[in-house]
Amino acid sequence: MNGDMSVIISGFGGQGALFAGILLCHAAVIEGKHTTWFPAYGAEMRGGAVNCSVNISDSDVPSPIIDEADAVIALNDASQEKFEHKVKAGGFMIINSSLSHLKTKRTDINYIKIPLNELAQKLSKQPAFVNVIALGAFLEKTKILKIESVKEVMKEMAKTVSAKKAALLPNNLESIDFGASIIRQQMVTV
Amino acid sequence: METLVYKRPESLLKDGHFTFCPGCGHGVVLRIIAELLDEFNLQKDTIAISSVGCSIFLEKFFNLDVAGASHGRSPCVATGVKRCKPDKFVFTYQGDGDAATIGFNETIHTACRGEHITTIMINNTNFGMTGGQASATTLVGQVTTTTPAGRKAELTGYPLHAAEIISKCDGTAYSARVAITSTKNIMQAKKAIKKAFEAQINGLGYGFVEVLAACPTNWHMTPVESVEHIDNVIETVHPLGVFKDITAQENK
Amino acid sequence: MAKVLVKGNEAIAQAAINAGCQCYFGYPITPQSEIGEYMGKHMPELGRVFITAESELASINMVIGAGTTGTKAMTSSSSCGIALMQEALSAMCCAEVPGVIISVMRGGPGLGNIAPAQGDYFQALKGGGNGDYKIIVLSPSTVQEAIDLTYRAFHLALKYRNPVMLLADGVLGQMMEPADFGEYPYKDPDVTQWALDGANNRPARNIVSLHMPEGEMEMLTNRIFKKYEEVAKNETTYEDYLLSDAKLVLTAFGSVGRVAKAAVKRARDNGMKVGLFRPVTLFPFPDKDLHDVAKKADMILDLELNKGQMLLDVRSAVFGACPVEFYGRPAGGLLTPDMIYNKITELYSKLENTQKTEAGVR
Structure with missing residues (x-):
């Protein structure tokens, strides 16, 4: 993997697809990289599908709009359906097998199927961290940014949010490590 | 020894001449405003906001800084000025076609925000400058150039009662309707405008005074007939009175 | 200063604050509502003016009021909202009132949609307002440029006493990327020679857009078009x-x-x-x-x-x-x-x- 990476993160409202993208971008800034985050926004944000396009690069990023992504993180079945064709040949797609039982259609990309909801439930007794677990897996797979950078972002953010949200910091830190360990320990077929 | 019994207000331009039609009410009201600004010693600290209609040429009469506003937007321009210059005195001078018709939304919201500005609205129940068309305050039955058979309620509804509506807004400190049909009424009108000015000076909220004024040219009446028409007809629809005065409680 | 990750809309809002914008008047509309929200939080904290106006008509006319006092003020809106401001933009050019307008374009015509678009080039450049007039229009393509051009918009508005529009679109408004706010780089001209603050020991001034005497409006229009030639000579950028x-x-x-x-x-x-x-x-x-x-x-x-x-x-x-x-x-x-x-x-x-x-x- 060279220094350039484009990823689309998609899910339904509330799964934190947009937030996962923001975490990535902040981490990219910490590492001195160029980055863009572009959301599909507006009416779609209320319960429907949401997604964001993230570019990370060692040089200037001209277009925030992605034709073909190096990777897609699909947090539900609708996202898998919508973005499967947007993965670059040779790229990969993380599928949330807890919420998607769709057959995969392509042979020129890799699929990483992770039962994100079950794992999140087991790990922290709530499904709120599917996005962060997926992000951990993505980073471990691509090594585009250091997990530590994302953790630093999380710690910084915890300082500025409500106490209730800040209390979730340990779960977030644990979830991203756990996501990475899924790939490292080959707990899923890659 | 000489005693000064009449003086041209400092707030009027020395070489300014009113250019209104004979019998028109604008000149009287502008004179009242100028006198009050002098009495409050505000000439140097006032920014007047003109509007669209016969009320527009303030800079030709007043020795005051004047900002012009588009149709109905004087209260917004006044809001912008006052928020930037809270220590200045800011008033809008509008007609019924401006403040009560095209700009009534702005008037109401300015009242609800409790802006510390004052609006003087001349109500002559028609669009005077454009030639006497029906406005929001036109009486049922009134003949205008756009209601040649008289305003019909079933077609164009009923007159809007600005001072009463503005009095219902929480940010309004003072709202009244006055007329300038007699010396007594003119004194009353001056008292009301003074009250509305004081509401601003004392930081109490929005002041609104609706002045029933004659438009002999468009009413096709003599000045005398116009005055009688206001007293006998218009006041039965747009009654005179103070509809809100938040200082009244304290005075009792 | 270091680069920070910032959303286009919020970058514009913060840049306006840095530029010394004293008043924000606006009415919510997607895809630029973050500008109003950001201002609603920060302007009162700074003791500056924030009003959610009753309409875009009202907000731009409040900008006019502030502008006549020589105060830096802005409004922001999108397509159909900017449509409502056209009368005021024409009046501002005529009366030479400074002001900054942020336009974050969405899909149109009509209510259209809230997706990014550029259908309001004509609206900004050819105007829906009446008469011969020009507003200065700046077009950013990155978040960094949105910041830089917001600074420039405030400066040019005062320099030329004319409305200046930052014409952005939904992509730029909604996207995030790292940018450096730096500091407001301009020295603004003195406004005391023309601004309204009461006729104190000087002749009364007026800032109006009605000029009835024969020939007066023609002279004025020729004069402001001479000014536009200056703008073209000094400010053209690509x-x-x-x-x-x-x-x-x-x-x-x-x-x-x-x-x-x-x-x-x-x-x-x-x-x-x-x-x-x-x-x-x-x-x-x-x-x-x-x-x-x-x-x-x-x-x-x-x-x-x-x-x-x-x-x-x-x-x-x-x-x-x-x-x-x-x-x-x-x-x-x-x-x-x-x-x-x-x-x-x-x-x-x-x-x-x-x-x-x-x-x-x-």
Whole structure:
């Protein structure tokens, strides 16, 4: 993997697809990289599908709009359906097998199927961290940014949010490590 | 020894001449405003906001800084000025076609925000400058150039009662309707405008005074007939009175 | 200062605060509501003015009020909201009232949709307001440029006593990227010679837009158009990206400009002599510069998220120096790097074929 990476993160409202993208971008800034985050926004944000396009690069990023992504993180079945064709040949797609039982259609990309909801439930007794677990897996797979950078972002953010949200910091830190360990320990077929 | 019994207000331009039609009410009201600004010693600290209609040429009469506003937007321009210059005195001078018709939304919201500005609205129940068309305050039955058979309620509804509506807004400190049909009424009108000015000076909220004024040219009446028409007809629809005065409680 | 990750809309709002904007008047509309929300939080904290107006009519007229006192003020809106402001923009030009208007374009016509678009080029540049007037229009293509041009908008508004519009689109408003706020770099002119603050020991002033005496309005209009010539002379700005040897020159403004850059990069990697001419000031439009570029080029390809609006200014600038093609998508359809690249390839091979044919004939 060279220094350039484009990823689309998609899910339904509330799964934190947009937030996962923001975490990535902040981490990219910490590492001195160029980055863009572009959301599909507006009416779609209320319960429907949401997604964001993230570019990370060692040089200037001209277009925030992605034709073909190096990777897609699909947090539900609708996202898998919508973005499967947007993965670059040779790229990969993380599928949330807890919420998607769709057959995969392509042979020129890799699929990483992770039962994100079950794992999140087991790990922290709530499904709120599917996005962060997926992000951990993505980073471990691509090594585009250091997990530590994302953790630093999380710690910084915890300082500025409500106490209730800040209390979730340990779960977030644990979830991203756990996501990475899924790939490292080959707990899923890659 | 000489005693000064009449003086041209400092707030009027020395070489300014009113250019209104004979019998028109604008000149009287502008004179009242100028006198009050002098009495409050505000000439140097006032920014007047003109509007669209016969009320527009303030800079030709007043020795005051004047900002012009588009149709109905004087209260917004006044809001912008006052928020930037809270220590200045800011008033809008509008007609019924401006403040009560095209700009009534702005008037109401300015009242609800409790802006510390004052609006003087001349109500002559028609669009005077454009030639006497029906406005929001036109009486049922009134003949205008756009209601040649008289305003019909079933077609164009009923007159809007600005001072009463503005009095219902929480940010309004003072709202009244006055007329300038007699010396007594003119004194009353001056008292009301003074009250509305004081509401601003004392930081109490929005002041609104609706002045029933004659438009002999468009009413096709003599000045005398116009005055009688206001007293006998218009006041039965747009009654005179103070509809809100938040200082009244304290005075009792 | 270090770069921070910031959303386009919030970058514009913070830049306005840094520029010394004392008043924000606005009415919510997607895709720019974050500007109002950001101002609603920060302006009162700073002791500055924030009002959610009853309409866009009201907000721009509040800007006028503030502007007549020489105070830096702004409003922000999107397509249909900006439509409501046209009367006031005309009045501001006539009465020479400064003010900053942020326009974050969405899909139209009508209520349209809330997707990014560029259908309001005509609205900004050709105006829906009455009479002869020009507003200065700045077009950012990155979040960094949105900051820099917001600073510039406040400065130019006071420098020329004219409304200045920052014409952004939903892509730029909603996207995030790292940017450096730096500091407001301009020294603003003195306003005390004309601003309204009460006729204290000086003759009364007025700032109005009605001029009835015969000839007065004509004189005034000629005078403000002289001013616009000054604006054109001093402020015209564009980005030159690989133009020196370009046979095919792309023209694009705003977010399309940066997307086009990605396509130009790829075309260059594949040996095609393609460049990008991106106007940064839309008024003043860099017409002389574009004409010079067109004289050396074989073809211009104008790219916009509309049915061809800047196209008119491009054609007028090119004035027959080379053919002008158009490629665009209206009402919320986006141009991607691939789409632009494919169009480049199509036109470039046409150009080469024509040249080969011509050579053959000779």
